[in-house]
Amino acid sequence: MNPGNIKRRTLLVGTAAYIGIIAFDPLRKVWITDAKAQSNHSIAIPNLEGQLLLDPESLAAVADDFGHIIQKTPIAVLKPRSQEDIAKIIRYANRMGINVTMRGQGHTTYGQAQVKAGVVIDSQTLNKIHHITSKKVVVDAGVLLLDLLKATLAQGLTLKVFTDYLGLSVGGLLQVGGIGGHTQHFGFFADNVLEVQAILGKGLPTVCSSTKQPRLFNSLLGGLGQFGIITQATLPLIPAPSHARVYQLSYTSLNQYLTDQNRAVKEGQFNYLEGQVVPNPSGTGWTYLLEAASYYTPPQVPSDSALLKNLNPDSGTTISEFSYFDWQNRLAPVVAQLQASGVWEFPHPWIDLFIPNNQVKSYINAVLQNLTPTDVNGPILLYPFLRSKLTRPFIKTPKDDIIYLFSVLRTAPPDPTVVNAMVTANRALFEQARNQGGKSYRISAFPFTKEDWVQHFDESWQAFQQQKASLDPQNILTPGQGIFENTNKVET
Structure with a gap:
């Protein structure tokens, strides 16, 4: 990696200035925030459009969730400005042995979207509604249901499925399922998707649908963040009643x-x-x-x-x-x-x-x-x-x-x-x-053991394991679900 790609970042919080991460030392397993502390083993972080932050306020903001039961403090927060930022940080995390998770609105209840001593990708900065047609809408993962409803209703259109609470992100719902009063007719929120863009566990971008890589498509939707991070989705629309x-x-x-x-x-x-x-x-x-x-x-x-x-x-x-x-x-x-x-x-x-x-x-x-x-x-x-x-x-x-x-x-x-x-x-x-x-339904607040997961997936367990081994072989993604043993450890 070219040292010229090192990008220092400064975040101002109140009157205090925090210098962003500039490198990682894989031998000592520590982040480097000061150029003087770099060793011959230090490897510069990639050039990012967004911000990679480690100030206490940013870490604390993603160390908890709606459950307020489990707290896991990461060592960095990525606020991406593009899908490429996510791809770069996942590839870097694979190289360094660092865990990564995507966090939407943090509405889980038992630490499912948290990661200790890893990187949390905050999807709130990926919140663009790209375009709306009479039959579909293309949105980033961080878009909220409430904002999406307002935008589609302005054109006389609506989604097929909503959850009861609209302050949830599209990406978060697609990872777990998403259920509500319309599920009786249309299934889960994750059943109503035409196409997704995602960054897989190896850091590779992909586009898939029911006809283009259908096995991958079905794995990412409802896959609990184990195989890739959904960054964008195309969702079907229907005429909206008044x-x-x-x-x-x-x-x-x-x-x-x-x-x-x-x-x-x-x-x-x-x-x-x-x-x-x-x-x-x-x-x-x-x-x-x-x-x-x-x-x-x-x-x-x-x-x-x-x-x-x-x-x-x-x-x-x-x-x-x-x-x-x-x-x-x-x-x-x-x-x-x-x-x-x-x-x-x-x-x-x-x-x-x-x-x-x-x-x-x-x-x-x-x-x-x-x-x-x-x-x-x-x-x-x-x-x-x-x-x-x-x-x-x-x-x-x-x-x-x-x-x-x-x-x-x-x-x-x-x-x-x-x-x-x-x-x-x-x-x-x-x-x-x-x-x-x-x-x-795995947004619940109680511990789940490895044996529980095997019973939970039942006849699908072998296929789930195979997809994990293929798409995220270093097991860096979404450790908060506790499905696979997490051996990655980074010191702060």
Whole structure:
């Protein structure tokens, strides 16, 4: 590497100046930040358009996530200005034996997008919406769903699948899956992709689709960041409606709730379908809320009687009207309130599980017998989707025609004892689900062992290992998932 390519970088934070990394010493395994400290073994960093930073503020900003449970401090943060920056730093990391991970909005809950003594690539600087046509949109990985929704709606278009919270990045969702009320019709967010650009584990750029390198395409989408880092995606668009009519049906009977949910997902009469388990105001017992929406643009309007004809709530029905945008962005006021109160920064030991339909009644009954609202302090999601809509082989779900998402979105006080107890409880919920054919959606807050991963991938484990060995042979990518043993270690 030509020493002339060394690029010093200075980041001003307040009144203090920090000098960026200029080289790495592979023998001492330390970063070099001062030209006087270089040895004969030091190897200069590549010339980058963006910034490679190591000041304490930049490191601290990516050392945590939404869970606020696991903290892993990296030794550098890359704020790329191009895909080539990412390719260069991955190639450099391979040469030096340094781990790398991509971080979007940090909405994981158990350190999945963190890396100790490695490089975090902050995707927030790759946030361009390149162009929109009548059928597709090309976006960088760091683009937020909220910004994408605003841009497409301006042209009368929309994505097929949204998550409930729109403050998430495209790249982060494509790596893990992305689920919401539209999954019943279209699958996960990661099932709705026409093409991706990525930098593979060896630092090689690639472009792939369902017809161009389809095996690689299917590996990257839902691959948990193990094979490459998605930098850009082409997503399909459909015409956007202007309104959403929202139906909330309440049940005191779990059996009737599940019966109606199964009927609704099979018949597909609603554009959006979710549901919750809600604690009764008395503090004892539960109510079940089927939440559905029908989208429309006047003068066409939904027929309430036709949509609700075969559903039998025993505790009331409410009907509300929203604009399409306001419905998709419905959590914004709630999130703003949580942020203003400081609760948004509390620990979030969330758990997300996939439960097979043939076991969901017995599983939920058993769980709710031992669960109280104070154990949760947050919403409990319970709603179905169809396995036939899923296409990505490494997003593992139960082998049943209908699958239920069961999420306990816990909020804990900043007390390690309480947090650890909730994480332990999450592990117990997972094991109980696994014994009944369930799977973990791997954004959850509880430890996962090597044996767990082998069981999780099941018949896909060998293919997953082979892709890892082929695309990231030095195992530098996304160690926070804990799938493969991480032997890379760099001192600060």
